[in-house]
Amino acid sequence: MKKHNGMRPHDVVILLKIIATDNDNWLMKDIANKLHISSSEVSESLNRSVWAGLITNDKRRVFKSALLDFIIHGLKYVYPQKPGAMVRGIKTAHSAPPLSFEIQSDQNYVWPYADGDSRGFTIEPLHPNVPKASLEDHKLYELLALLDAVRIGNTREQNLAIKELKNRIQ
Structure with missing residues (x-):
């Protein structure tokens, strides 16, 4: 090894x-x-x-x-992250399910992706192919969006994301 x-x-x-x-x-x-x-x-x-x-x-x-x-x-x-420029992409963090059902916000966060259906502030994914893979696997998409809420969210968003991650992972 x-x-x-x-x-x-x-x-x-x-x-x-x-x-x-x-x-x-x-x-x-x-x-x-x-x-x-x-x-x-x-x-x-x-x-x-x-x-x-x-x-x-x-x-x-x-x-x-x-x-x-x-x-x-x-x-x-x-793996810290700060929101970047406004781009087209796929929603993540609190802008994506499941947190988007609980948190209402005018600020969207997205992974940059040319074929995305949303506009928002850039969040760099943990791997460049995350947006494409997420579109093909809804379960993975939700897990990765929750991860981004932990990476960039405020305390409330982080706590909600951690609660959801615990429910989905364990």
């Missing part, structure tokens, strides 16, 4: 995709195809996640409690 040089943003995306798959019979190539990431990158990511204690040694099952701890206590510090 290569030397561990720390987690990368897309490692969290890959772990959430495994959780969204909702079974232990997934294949690495399927995760790679569905996330539009190379198989070798998925393999390296899983090795980093094993080292970090976020997935079992056989790379089949995510340690959900450990992942939630990282999301709750570390995500916004390790």
Whole structure:
């Protein structure tokens, strides 16, 4: 195994995709195809996640409690984000479901994406292919939008997002 040089943003995306798959019979190539990431990158990511204690040694099952701890206590510090310019894209954070049902705001946040249906302030996704993968998997989309609420939201938004993430991940 290569030397561990720390987690990368897309490692969290890959772990959430495994959780969204909702079974232990997934294949690495399927995760790679569905996330539009190379198989070798998925393999390296899983090795980093094993080292970090976020997935079992056989790379089949995510340690959900450990992942939630990282999301709750570390995500916004390790992968911080500030809203950028107004662009076309796909809604995220409190602008996307499920938080959009509870939080009313005139400020939309979006992942930049040319084929998106909304305008809002840019939030850089954890991987450039997140918007495309999210359009193909509604469950993953909601998990990633909740992650962005943890990354950029105020305390109320973060607490609502964490509550939703706990319900969906555990």
